[in-house]
Amino acid sequence: xxxxxxxxxxxxxxxxxxxxxxxxxxxxxxxxxxxxxxxxxxxxxxxxxxxxxxxxxxxxxxxxxxxxxxxxxxxxxxxxxxxxxxxxxxxxxxxxxxxxxxxxxxxxxxxxxxxxxxxxxxxxxxxxxxxxxxxxxxxxxxxxxxxxxxxxxxxxxxxxxxxxxxxxxxxxxxxxxxxxxxxxxxxxxxxxxxxxxxxxxxxxxxxxxxxxxxxxxxxxxxxxxxxxxxxxxxxxxxxxxxxxxxxxxxxxxxxxxxxxxxxxxxxxxxxxxxxxxxxxxxxxxxxxxxxxxxxxxxxxxxxxxxxxxxxxxxxxxxxxxxxxxxxxxxxxxxxxxxxxxxxxxxxxxxxxxxxxxxxxxxxxxxxxxxxxxxxxxxxxxxxxxxxxxxxxxxxxxxxxxxxxxxxxxxxxxxxxxxxxxxxxxxxxxxxxxxxxxxxxxxxxxxxxxxxxxxxxxxxxxxxxxxxxxxxxxxxxxxxxxxxxxxxxxxxxxxxxxxxxxxxxxxxxxxxxxxxxxxxxxxxxxxxxxxxxxxxxxxxxxxxxxxxxxxxxxxx
Amino acid sequence: xxxxxxxxxxxxxxxxxxxxxxxxxxxxxxxxxxxxxxxxxxxxxxxxxxxxxxxxxxxxxxxxxxxxxxxxxxxxxxxxxxxxxxxxxxxxxxxxxxxxxxxxxxxxxxxxxxxxxxxxxxxxxxxxxxxxxxxxxxxxxxxxxxxxxxxxxxxxxxxxxxxxxxxxxxxxxxxxxxxxxxxxx
Numbered sequence: 001x002x003x004x005x006x007x008x009x010x011x012x013x014x015x016x017x018x019x020x021x022x023x024x025x026x027x028x029x030x031x032x033x034x035x036x037x038x039x040x041x042x043x044x045x046x047x048x049x050x051x052x053x054x055x056x057x058x059x060x061x062x063x064x065x066x067x068x069x070x071x072x073x074x075x076x077x078x079x080x081x082x083x084x085x086x087x088x089x090x091x092x093x094x095x096x097x098x099x100x101x102x103x104x105x106x107x108x109x110x111x112x113x114x115x116x117x118x119x120x121x122x123x124x125x126x127x128x129x130x131x132x133x134x135x136x137x138x139x140x141x142x143x144x145x146x147x148x149x150x151x152x153x154x155x156x157x158x159x160x161x162x163x164x165x166x167x168x169x170x171x172x173x174x175x176x177x178x179x180x181x182x183x184x185x186x187x188x189x190x191x192x193x194x195x196x197x198x199x200x201x202x203x204x205x206x207x208x209x210x211x212x213x214x215x216x217x218x219x220x221x222x223x224x225x226x227x228x229x230x231x232x233x234x235x236x237x238x239x240x241x242x243x244x245x246x247x248x249x250x251x252x253x254x255x256x257x258x259x260x261x262x263x264x265x266x267x268x269x270x271x272x273x274x275x276x277x278x279x280x281x282x283x284x285x286x287x288x289x290x291x292x293x294x295x296x297x298x299x300x301x302x303x304x305x306x307x308x309x310x311x312x313x314x315x316x317x318x319x320x321x322x323x324x325x326x327x328x329x330x331x332x333x334x335x336x337x338x339x340x341x342x343x344x345x346x347x348x349x350x351x352x353x354x355x356x357x358x359x360x361x362x363x364x365x366x367x368x369x370x371x372x373x374x375x376x377x378x379x380x381x382x383x384x385x386x387x388x389x390x391x392x393x394x395x396x397x398x399x400x401x402x403x404x405x406x407x408x409x410x411x412x413x414x415x416x417x418x419x420x421x422x423x424x425x426x427x428x429x430x431x432x433x434x435x436x437x438x439x440x441x442x443x444x445x446x447x448x449x450x451x452x453x454x455x456x457x458x459x460x461x462x463x464x465x466x467x468x469x470x471x472x473x474x475x476x477x478x479x480x481x482x483x484x485x486x487x488x489x490x491x492x493x494x495x496x497x498x499x500x501x502x503x504x505x506x507x508x509x510x511x512x513x514x515x516x517x518x519x520x521x522x523x524x525x526x527x528x529x530x531x532x533x534x535x536x537x538x539x540x541x542x543x544x545x546x547x548x549x550x551x552x553x554x555x
Numbered sequence: 556x557x558x559x560x561x562x563x564x565x566x567x568x569x570x571x572x573x574x575x576x577x578x579x580x581x582x583x584x585x586x587x588x589x590x591x592x593x594x595x596x597x598x599x600x601x602x603x604x605x606x607x608x609x610x611x612x613x614x615x616x617x618x619x620x621x622x623x624x625x626x627x628x629x630x631x632x633x634x635x636x637x638x639x640x641x642x643x644x645x646x647x648x649x650x651x652x653x654x655x656x657x658x659x660x661x662x663x664x665x666x667x668x669x670x671x672x673x674x675x676x677x678x679x680x681x682x683x684x685x686x687x688x689x690x691x692x693x694x695x696x697x698x699x700x701x702x703x704x705x706x707x708x709x710x711x712x713x714x715x716x717x718x719x720x721x722x723x724x725x726x727x728x729x730x731x732x733x734x735x736x737x738x739x740x
Contacts, residue, residue, distance in 0.1 A: 031701050034714035068703035209659035209698035247606065247643055248699055286606055288641030291697070305599035306633070307640040323599075366661040366702035373703060404660060440660045440702075454663050458697055464640075 001267045001274050003153045006144060013145035020058035022104045023077040027133065029064040029219045030212075030251055032071035036094065040072050043094035047101055057101070060142075063220020065133040066121070068373040070114060075133065078104060088114040119389035120371045125352065125378045127360050128336045132220035132374075137255045140262040143223040149263075151343035152227050153274045155234060164235040165191060168338070170346025172358035177203060177294075177331035178406060178435045179511075180357070180424040186328065189318040190236040193326035198238035200229050200280075201322060201329045203299060204245040204252070207291040208407030209458065211438030213362040214332035216374045218245070218252035221336075222259035226282060228335030230269060231342055233280045236328050241282040244299050247289065256284055291408075291462035295510045296321075296329045298464065309466045310510035331436065333362055353379030357423035357434075367404075367440035370395050377422075384418040387441055398443040402526070406435025408455045408462075409515035411522025412448060431522035433515070447543035448523040448530045453481040459516040470513030473504035477520065485544045487537040494531065498524070578622035583611040591626050598629050601637055605644055614645045650685040650692040652711055652730045654723075659698025661705035665717070670706060671695060673720045678731060690730050 001009075017023070026032075026041045041061060048057050065073040070090035078085045087108045092100060103109070126132075135142040143149075155164050169184035190198060202225060206214040218225060229241045245253050260282050263269040271279050285303050292298045293308040300322050302308040321327025337359060341349045350358050357379040363386065366372050370392030377386065383403055387393070394400050402412040411432035413420075420426050424434050442451070460474040480497045483489045501517035508514045524531060530540055539545050578584055590607040594600035601623065608619050615638050624634040638644045656662075656671045671682065680686040680693045699714070701707060707716025708723055715726070 030714070031703050034701060034704060034707075034716065068701075071703075206700065207698075209663075210661050210702055211698075212700035212702060215700045246700075248696070286603065287643075288602055288606065289643035290641050302602065303599065305597075305601035305629075305637070307636050309640075364702060366705065367664055372661075407660070438660070438702075440664070442664065446664060451660075454660070461697070 001153065003150070003157055003274075006149060006153050006268075006274075009141065010145045010147070010150075013141040017058065017145070018080055020056055021079065022053075022057040024057065024059045024100075025062040025065070025075040025077070025133065026059070027063070027065045027071060027073045027075075028061040029068075029216060031068040032065075032073055033251070035071040035091075037072035039094045040074070040092055040097070043097040044100065047097040051101065053101075057104075060136045061138065062135060063132050063137050064129075064216040064374055066124075066129075066373050066375065067114060067371060069371060073114075074100065076100070076103065076108060086116060088116055090114050118371075118392075119385075120373070120375065120392065123381070123385060123390050124376050125360050126376045127340050127349075127352075128217060128224070128333055128362055129220070129374070129376045130340070131224065132217065135221060137220055137222055138258060140223065140259065140266065140268075143221065143259075147343070148221075148223040148339070149227050149268045151339040152230050152234075152268070155231060155342055156274045156276045156278055161191065161235045161237065164231060164342055167342055167346040168235070171337075171341045171349035172346070172353075172356075173334065173337055173341060173349065174357065174424065175331060176333035176337070176361070176436070178409065178433055180434060183330065183334055186318060186330070187232065187236055189316070190238070190326050190328040193319055195326050197240070197325045198233075198236060199322045199325055199327040200233045200236070200238045200241040201299070201303070201317075201327055202229055202241065202243040202335055203294065203296070203329055203331045204243055204249075205287050205294045205299060206246060206249075206332070206436060207294045207462075208409075208436050208438050210364065210366050210404070210440045211407060211436045212364045213374055213437040215249050215252050216364075217332055217336055217362070218249065219255055222252075222256045223263065224336045224339055225256075225332055226259060226263060226269060228330075228338035229282060230273065230280050231338050232328055232330065232335060234278055236326075238328065239279045239281065241280060242285050242303055242322070243282065244285050244287060244293070244303055247286040253284060253286065260284065290464070291458075292464045292510070292512050295512060298510070299329070300327065307464070309464045310512075312509060333437070354421060354423045356425055361422065361434070361437060363437045363439040365391050365439055365441070368394055368398065368400075368443040368446070369441040379423045380421040382419050382421050383413065386422070386439065387418065391441065394441065394443050398445070400441060401444050401446055402442045402448070404432075404440040404442060404451065404519075405438065406433035406518070407438050408458045409433055409511065409518055410435045411518050412442070412451060412526060413522075414526045431518070431525050433518070445541050445543070447485075447539055447541035448527040449481065449485045449534050449539070450541075450543045452520045452523045453478065453485050455519040456481055456516065459512065463512065463516075467507075467509035467513065469504050469507040470509065470516065473500055473508070473513065474516055476500055477504065477517065481520065484531060484534050485539075487534055487539075487545060489535055491535070494535070572621065574618040575621035575625045578618045579626070584608075584622065586611050587623075588626070596627055598627055601627055601629060601634065602641075605638060609644060614648045616646070616648075620646075647685070648689070650689045652691045652727075653694070653709070654691055654727055655694045655696050655699070655709035656682075657696050657699050657705070657707050657709070657716075659696070659700075659702060659705070661702035662698075662707060664705070666706040666720070670708060670718070670720050670723050673724060674727065677724055678727065686731075688731075690732075691727065 173183040174180040298308040704716030
């Protein structure tokens with residue numbers, strides 16, 4: 001397929017769509033699906049069929065519409081050009097199918113309409129999630145009409161791999177998996193490696209509790225990720241790719257597999273992509289419920305069919321990775337940024353964001369916040385804007401205490417620092433990390449010692465057991481935190497806690513152990529008074545000493 | 556159908572015993588065999604093969620693991636190592652129904668631990684175990700990535716959330732039948 005053929009394919013699909021004067025997009029991503037959007041879709045389909053209005057009313061399944069808490073969500077569109085209107089409807093039930101269709105004529109019920117000028121929508125800047133909620137992830141033509149694979153075919157036909165690399169360099173893109181390593185630098189290392197075979201691996205083993213951005217992208221717009229992988233493969237000289245997905249993400253896996261099949265079929269992936277000499281075969285590999293497999297060397301071990309345990313680096317995967325070959329590993333969101341960068345230029349991308357962190361970041365907003373869901377904001381947006389403007393603040397008039405970013409590798413940032421613009425350096429400076437994008441809002445009823453214990457229990461359970469500091473250290477740390485939370489600790493325990501944190505951090509083999517103490521250290525730093533209160537047998541948030549004192553009497 | 560990797564003696568299959576052979580003749584093995592064939596019986600097909608086998612047989616019993624070891628010509632020790640490393644693989648039979656309680660961060664904050672505590676109080680089952688009558692396997696998950704629905708549980712593969720303790724107890728009660736529910740309360 002040439003770029004022209006792709007363009008006419010896109011044009012055809014756009015024309016087809018413009019014939020419908022009424023368009024309904026029903027979110028069928030995991031969250032809305034759990035709330036019954038499948039039955040809603042069927043009810044709408046039956047009603048359109050009954051009315052015989054299928055020639056003017058288009059009904060399609062789309063991915064995430066963002067405001068997950070208000071699902072099932074439906075976007076109703078009418079007209080084109082200057083008469084184009086969009087209405088987002090919340091909590092639509094199957095029995096409302098008929099009245100929803102009447103809404104095109106009579107107007108939609110105000111109580112179910114979500115104002116689209118809410119800061120939740122207005123303050124977003126959507127690059128990665130541009131087509132999420134717009135296209136049908138099961139139809140490649142829908143993605144193509146929205147611009148998918150254009151950057152890839154243009155690059156294959158008109159630009160050299162070095163050209164693509166230079167664009168990524170200029171963009172200043174950094175790894176969205178959490179650590180923020182410059183993407184261009186990583187690509188260069190793999191590109192320079194000399195080998196007959198190289199691999200591109202997409203890390204979709206999204207394991208941080210509270211983080212589901214990658215799931216949302218994969219479920220809503222899988223082609224964007226695949227195109228990013230193909231561009232990466234072209235730039236570094238790879239011909240095979242793997243997407244390593246959590247087995248828990250059933251819908252994402254299904255859509256990804258389907259997308260690969262469709263792209264192979266029309267020559268946008270596979271052999272001789274776009275009629276050129278570039279080959280790129282992609283396979284999906286499933287995880288099996290091991291958090292540590294998000295670590296790159298453990299991930300590779302798992303793709304090779306073994307236990308997902310990490311190994312020391314160097315050699316880095318860029319030099320010796322999958323099956324010993326040079327391997328580029330990037331996270332879902334990183335790769336999903338690539339098509340837009342190649343299409344619009346690195347300079348364009350670099351104009352968004354802060355000095356050292358370019359572009360946007362997707363966050364999964366969850367916890368004690370009014371508007372939970374998926375948001376994409378420019379780097380440099382403040383935490384205050386995210387929690388109180390986009391997130392709509394804390395429900396029930398409660399006070400916000402902190403946000404947790406970076407999952408078990410991150411930390412808690414107290415509300416007094418909310419004016420901080422979000423970027424890699426600022427979050428690290430506050431003792432947390434950007435992480436993969438889980439952002440959990442906590443109110444006054446959240447106990448920081450309990451949260452530290454919660455994350456340590458997570459790391460203890462997920463430690464692969466290969467190295468002693470992590471295997472034993474996380475158990476010891478968890479016991480100490482448990483003693484503190486139960487009000488049975490003394491000052492010596494607090495000293496031990498800090499000593500063990502230091503030890504585990506500096507001597508563990510991989511990122512899991514090295515970052516496991518972060519939630520403890522960040523809460524110790526920002527909320528020392530809560531730890532002191534526990535030593536006196538008090539829990540300020542009222543979490544740790546519940547109403548059943550008979551079981552474990554605080555001393 | 557099986558294909559041995561060059562350099563490995565053909566006779567190593569003999570030691571795997573007749574149990575493995577029986578599994579490979581079981582009609583449920585068919586989708587597993589297809590999965591392994593798709594990946595050319597390379598050793599890295601092990602995890603994909605295990606997923607297929609667990610789906611087909613419900614759990615990974617030792618004979619199934621032997622069959623996988625034989626089909627891929629991978630040492631049995633490695634197969635056991637992999638099966639016991641990953642949380643999603645189970646080497647014990649599961650109950651008729653499955654209840655997963657999510658204990659991710661959002662669910663932790665919004666009441667997941669209370670749901671789990673209520674379940675273990677009401678029924679004779681601990682997290683990660685199956686009830687003595689095999690009515691239910693109770694597991695905990697560290698975030699299944701649907702945090703806006705917190706607190707949530709997965710009942711027989713379907714996400715339910717936000718749920719209250721009472722709702723979960725009521726749904727699970729049905730699996731145990733009325734008598735069991737009465738006595739354990």
